[in-house]
Amino acid sequence: MSAPLLLGTRRSALATAQSGHVAAALTAATGREVELVEITTYGDVTRAALAQIGGTGVFVGALRDALLRGEVDLAVHSLKDLPTAPAPGIALAAVPLREDPRDVLVARDGLTLAELPPGSRIGTGSPRRAAQIAALGHGHEVVAVRGNVDTRLGFVSSGELDAVVLARAGLARLGRTDVVTETLDPLQLLPAPGQGALAVECRTDDAETAALLAALDDPASRLAVLAERSLLAALEAGCSAPVGALAELGEDDEGRAEAYLRAVVASSSGDALRLSVTGPCASPADARALGARLAADLLEAGAAELAPSLAAAGTTTSLDPSASSSPLPDAPASAHLPDLGPLTGERVT
Numbered sequence: 001m002s003a004p005l006l007l008g009t010r011r012s013a014l015a016t017a018q019s020g021h022v023a024a025a026l027t028a029a030t031g032r033e034v035e036l037v038e039i040t041t042y043g044d045v046t047r048a049a050l051a052q053i054g055g056t057g058v059f060v061g062a063l064r065d066a067l068l069r070g071e072v073d074l075a076v077h078s079l080k081d082l083p084t085a086p087a088p089g090i091a092l093a094a095v096p097l098r099e100d101p102r103d104v105l106v107a108r109d110g111l112t113l114a115e116l117p118p119g120s121r122i123g124t125g126s127p128r129r130a131a132q133i134a135a136l137g138h139g140h141e142v143v144a145v146r147g148n149v150d151t152r153l154g155f156v157s158s159g160e161l162d163a164v165v166l167a168r169a170g171l172a173r174l175g176r177t178d179v180v181t182e183t184l185d186p187l188q189l190l191p192a193p194g195q196g197a198l199a200v201e202c203r204t205d206d207a208e209t210a211a212l213l214a215a216l217d218d219p220a221s222r223l224a225v226l227a228e229r230s231l232l233a234a235l236e237a238g239c240s241a242p243v244g245a246l247a248e249l250g251e252d253d254e255g256r257a258e259a260y261l262r263a264v265v266a267s268s269s270g271d272a273l274r275l276s277v278t279g280p281c282a283s284p285a286d287a288r289a290l291g292a293r294l295a296a297d298l299l300e301a302g303a304a305e306l307a308p309s310l311a312a313a314g315t316t317t318s319l320d321p322s323a324s325s326s327p328l329p330d331a332p333a334s335a336h337l338p339d340l341g342p343l344t345g346e347r348v349t
C-alpha cells in the first residue's frame with residue numbers, strides 16, 4: 001500500500017467542499033487514498049477588504065508554499081482566484097470538468113434583477129459584478145460586502161440587503177442552489193475568467209503525483225479557461241479587475257473545435273465595453289491566440305481608457321500570443337492529456 005496523498009486546503013466551507021470533491025474523484029480514478037490537510041491563509045484571518053491585501057492571490061500563496069515545502073502533494077484552488085503570473089515550481093496538473101460558470105442572484109422574495117426596484121441594495125465585493133450591474137441601468141445601489149458564502153447569504157435573509165450576487169458553482173458545490181432566485185444570463189453579467197473551474201496543482205518535479213492527477217483533467221475545460229485567462233493576462237488585469245470573460249467551445253461546419261469567446265471591460269461609472277470573437281480552439285496555442293486577439297480588439301476599442309486599472313495595457317499588448325506571458329502554467333510534461341472529448345453545452349443550464 002502506498003501512503004495517502006496529502007491535499008492542502010483552506011478551511012472555508014467552499015474550499016473544503018471543493019477539496020473533498022477532488023479527493024473523492026482522485027480516489028475513484030486511481031485507487032489512491034487522499035488525506036485533507038488544512039492550511040490557514042492570511043486571507044482567512046484578516047477582515048481587511050480583499051483589494052487592500054492584494055486580491056485573492058493571498059489565498060493561493062499559502063497553499064503553494066505548503067506544496068513547495070513538501071508538506072502536501074497537491075492543492076486545489078478556484079481557478080478564477082489564481083493570479084495570471086506563472087508560479088515557479090508549480091504545475092497545473094488538472095483542470096477538472098468545469099461547473100456552470102455563471103453568476104446568480106439571491107434576492108429577497110424570489111425576485112429577479114429586473115424585478116428589483118430602483119434603489120435596491122445589491123451586495124458584491126467584485127468590481128466586475130458591481131460595474132456590470134451598474135451598466136444594466138436598473139438604478140440599483142451596489143454595496144461592497146465580503147465574507148464567505150454563508151455570511152453573504154445572511155445579508156439577504158436578515159433584510160440588510162435586497163440581494164447578493166454569487167458564483168453558481170460555489171453554491172452548487174455547497175449544495176445550496178435552492179437559494180438562487182435568478183441565474184444571470186452572460187448577456188447581462190459575464191462571469192470572471194475561469195469561474196466555475198478548479199485548478200489542481202502539484203510540484204513541477206513531482207512526476208508521480210502529476211501522472212495521477214492527469215486522470216482528472218478535462219481538456220475542453222482547460223482550453224476554455226486558457227482562452228479566458230489569456231485575455232485577462234493580455235489586458236494586464238488581475239483577478240479583481242472589472243473584466244468578465246466566457247469561452248464556449250463547439251465545432252465549426254467541418255467539425256473542427258472552435259470557441260466563442262466573449263468579454264466585457266466595465267467602468268465603475270456604468271459604462272461597459274463588450275466584444276466577442278470566434279476562432280479555432282483545438283490546442284493551447286489556439287486558445288491563447290483567441291484570448292490575445294480579443295484583448296487587442298478591446299484595447300483598440302478603448303478598454304484602457306474605460307478602466308484605467310488596466311495599467312499601460314495599450315502599449316504592451318501584441319497580437320502575437322507568444323509575446324504575452326503564460327496565464328496558466330502548462331501541464332507537466334509527464335501528464336498525458338487525452339484528446340478533446342465531446343464538447344458539452346449541457347453543464348451551462
Ligand SMILES: NCc1[nH]cc(CCC(=O)O)c1CC(=O)O
Nearest residue numbers: 078081166167169170195196197
Ligand atoms: N471570489 C471568491 C470565490 N472564488 C471562487 C468562488 C466560487 C467558485 C468558482 O467560481 O469556481 C467564489 C465565490 C463567489 O464568487 O461567489
